[in-house]
Amino acid sequence: MARKYNLLVVDDEAPLRVLLESELSEADEFAVDLAADGGEAINLIQGNVYDVILLDIRMPRVSGIEVLKFVQEYSPTTQVIILTNYADIKTAIETIKLGAYDFLAKPYDIEEIFNTIHRALERRALFIDNKLMKSELSRKTGTHELIGQSPAFLQVIESATRFAESESFVLIQGASGTGKELIANLIHRRSPRNNRPFVAVNCASIPDALLESELFGHEKGAFTNAFTTKQGLVEVANGGTLFLDEVGDISPAIQPKLLRFLETGEFRRVGGTNLLTVDVRVVSASNKILHDEVAAGRFREDLLYRLNVVSLHMPPLRDRPEDIPILADHFLESKAKSKNVKRLSAGALALLRAHTWPGNVRELEHVIEGAVLLSSGDVIEESDLPLYFQRGEQPSPASPLPQPSGSVTLEELERQHIERTLAEQHFNRARTAQVLGISKKTLYLKIKRYGLRVEE
Numbered sequence: 001m002a003r004k005y006n007l008l009v010v011d012d013e014a015p016l017r018v019l020l021e022s023e024l025s026e027a028d029e030f031a032v033d034l035a036a037d038g039g040e041a042i043n044l045i046q047g048n049v050y051d052v053i054l055l056d057i058r059m060p061r062v063s064g065i066e067v068l069k070f071v072q073e074y075s076p077t078t079q080v081i082i083l084t085n086y087a088d089i090k091t092a093i094e095t096i097k098l099g100a101y102d103f104l105a106k107p108y109d110i111e112e113i114f115n116t117i118h119r120a121l122e123r124r125a126l127f128i129d130n131k132l133m134k135s136e137l138s139r140k141t142g143t144h145e146l147i148g149q150s151p152a153f154l155q156v157i158e159s160a161t162r163f164a165e166s167e168s169f170v171l172i173q174g175a176s177g178t179g180k181e182l183i184a185n186l187i188h189r190r191s192p193r194n195n196r197p198f199v200a201v202n203c204a205s206i207p208d209a210l211l212e213s214e215l216f217g218h219e220k221g222a223f224t225n226a227f228t229t230k231q232g233l234v235e236v237a238n239g240g241t242l243f244l245d246e247v248g249d250i251s252p253a254i255q256p257k258l259l260r261f262l263e264t265g266e267f268r269r270v271g272g273t274n275l276l277t278v279d280v281r282v283v284s285a286s287n288k289i290l291h292d293e294v295a296a297g298r299f300r301e302d303l304l305y306r307l308n309v310v311s312l313h314m315p316p317l318r319d320r321p322e323d324i325p326i327l328a329d330h331f332l333e334s335k336a337k338s339k340n341v342k343r344l345s346a347g348a349l350a351l352l353r354a355h356t357w358p359g360n361v362r363e364l365e366h367v368i369e370g371a372v373l374l375s376s377g378d379v380i381e382e383s384d385l386p387l388y389f390q391r392g393e394q395p396s397p398a399s400p401l402p403q404p405s406g407s408v409t410l411e412e413l414e415r416q417h418i419e420r421t422l423a424e425q426h427f428n429r430a431r432t433a434q435v436l437g438i439s440k441k442t443l444y445l446k447i448k449r450y451g452l453r454v455e456e
Helices: 014-025 038-047 064-074 086-097 110-139 151-164 180-189 208-216 255-264 290-295 301-307 321-335 346-354 360-374 410-424 429-436 440-450
Strands: 005-010 030-035 052-056 079-084 102-105 170-173 198-202 241-245 281-286 310-313
Touching: 005 014, 005 038, 014 030, 014 110, 030 038, 038 052, 038 064, 052 064, 052 110, 064 079, 064 086, 079 086, 079 110, 086 102, 102 110, 151 180, 151 310, 170 180, 180 198, 180 241, 180 281, 208 255, 255 301, 290 301, 321 346, 321 360, 346 360, 360 429, 410 429, 410 440, 429 440
Parallel strands: 005 030, 005 052, 052 079, 079 102, 170 281, 170 310, 198 241, 241 281
Antiparallel strands: none
């Protein structure tokens, strides 16, 4: 069943409040709260996340205008529909300039109210989509399609589809580049929440100092440069799915706050005192083995158990070799610069099949993209692939690691391995992190720790 939209009716006329509640509550899609004045409305808004507010202008003590201004600052994704009479039409028009979505004049036609609410919900969805799109474009590239026919891959799809029907939290584990976010998106699309937002948070790419604010929002003046109130992504995801990517990189300082939110659905914005409640389903992913992180003292055991109600494991590309030709053909088509799609020669395809793909599907996508640019004809030959493919290496080290001896520590071996991989990848830190199977944040910290050369 789809999640209900939260509505708030604010009017000082009791018969009108009751009538609107009765009419709106008959629709299974709405959950309706009531407020008799502006002060009560503000108190409710501080403790709940509303999709749409039906707001009377003229009320004692705290006017509708004041409530509207509060909503615009405190919960900007909430859509406000002004309730007014014909004598106040001029004032109602002014509220549009202040950010109200629309106004309705008394006496109300119930069908018009429903239509206006639905349009307001569409506007809210577009507002959220635009906000999320800006974030996604800055952090995510690659295919959005689930492609493959190997038994291991099809088993993951079948399990994800089955899990989608429940409300249980899901943990997706697997190496970087295997498509964990695509599976999370599939779970959302097949779930009863598919008409609400899917909000992805890359926990590894957000500094610890900002992650709490990104998740839970902050109040104006909570810290330096907090010039306005900001809604957190858990509020934006209300009613939908929150995807915590690379959850294993969340710092121990944030983990207890995340656990409390997962247990209760309650949170406070940074610098705030009001307790807010939202309803989200959480899907998380990690390229780390979280049980090992628990054993090492880097991840809370109780948080792992809360996230890992049911789990999925994304197989690495080397374990699904039958999918390599299918994926390669898909990338050849998507990377084509013209209507003429290039194809792989038998020799080039054989090299792709023989590779172990430490960067998984993402590495294959980048290899195909480079080969399309390098090839001069309609057929991609072996010579168009990276040199380490042509040499049959996996890939070739720039220089051999020294043999371990009593004087070489594990830490020194790690430093040398990272230094070597950086050189192999021409100091491209994103590709280096993929090959090493760690996050960019972890790579950055290790580069800083060992004082490694990082020039591009």
